[in-house]
Amino acid sequence: MVSTILPLTMTNVAVRRRGKRLLGPVDLEVGGLGLTIIIGPNGSGKTTLLRAMHGVERLSAGAVRWSVSEEEARHRQAYVFQTPIMLRRSVADNLRYPLQLLGAPRAEVSRRVNDWLARIGLEERASLQATRLSGGEKQRLAVARALIRRPDVLFLDEPCANLDGASTRAIEALLRTALDEKTRIIMTTHDLGQARRLASDAIFMLHGMVHETGAAERFFGTPRTDELQAFFRGDIIA
Numbered sequence: 001m002v003s004t005i006l007p008l009t010m011t012n013v014a015v016r017r018r019g020k021r022l023l024g025p026v027d028l029e030v031g032g033l034g035l036t037i038i039i040g041p042n043g044s045g046k047t048t049l050l051r052a053m054h055g056v057e058r059l060s061a062g063a064v065r066w067s068v069s070e071e072e073a074r075h076r077q078a079y080v081f082q083t084p085i086m087l088r089r090s091v092a093d094n095l096r097y098p099l100q101l102l103g104a105p106r107a108e109v110s111r112r113v114n115d116w117l118a119r120i121g122l123e124e125r126a127s128l129q130a131t132r133l134s135g136g137e138k139q140r141l142a143v144a145r146a147l148i149r150r151p152d153v154l155f156l157d158e159p160c161a162n163l164d165g166a167s168t169r170a171i172e173a174l175l176r177t178a179l180d181e182k183t184r185i186i187m188t189t190h191d192l193g194q195a196r197r198l199a200s201d202a203i204f205m206l207h208g209m210v211h212e213t214g215a216a217e218r219f220f221g222t223p224r225t226d227e228l229q230a231f232f233r234g235d236i237i238a
């Protein structure tokens with residue numbers, strides 16, 4: 001087995017629906033370590049790009065490739081939705097489920113579930129029905145459930161939308177832990193503060209196209225295009 005499914009290579013990727021181009025053509029390569037932030041105005045194609053990377057968006061043209069087979073790549077990546085989806089089971093069972101699917105030994109499952117319950121501060125709620133958690137708790141659980149199987153790549157679509165400062169901080173702490181453990185993260189956000197705090201590199205989407213990319217320091221420090229400069233100023237971009 002190769003050590004990682006990366007790099008991810010997108011070649012000439014386009015998504016069209018009912019004659020409208022939602023994305024592309026996009027040529028992009030994501031490799032190495034760190035966290036890639038995808039930013040851009042509403043409707044610019046951030047979610048469509050993320051879904052295309054993850055292989056759940058039907059492509060009209062082009063290809064998305066990993067360094068391994070499609071099937072292996074699928075098993076070694078995870079995706080967290082903006083609105084967390086909870087299994088109608090206990091908090092602990094939500095964490096247990098992906099490990100059981102992997103066929104992990106029982107002792108190992110218990111150890112990892114307890115470890116992650118502690119990391120997300122939900123030990124006391126382990127047996128509570130997960131659907132009864134607060135929004136912030138659900139999102140922590142959703143991120144933990146994605147990370148518990150140690151994916152090579154984690155995709156997150158606006159993971160902190162509608163969360164307050166404390167909940168956002170808790171999610172960011174989880175992501176930092178994942179980065180330390182060498183998970184490659186790719187996420188969308190509308191929160192430019194969060195983008196600056198977390199990004200090692202960034203992608204600016206505009207009208208379904210990748211408009212500008214770069215390493216975080218350069219991207220945020222000296223944006224090259226007028227449109228990205230305007231976006232950072234908070235101007236409305238048509």
Ligand SMILES: Nc1ncnc2c1ncn2[C@@H]1O[C@H](COP(=O)(O)OP(=O)(O)OP(=O)(O)O)[C@@H](O)[C@H]1O
Binds near residue numbers: 042
């Ligand atoms: N299945 C679909 N059929 C038709 N149009 C779609 C479909 N999915 C998305 N769109 C449109 O594609 C465009 C890009 O949507 P996308 O969700 O990728 O944008 P976004 O940048 O993530 O937006 P936001 O910041 O509002 O979440 C939007 O105009 C959206 O209305």
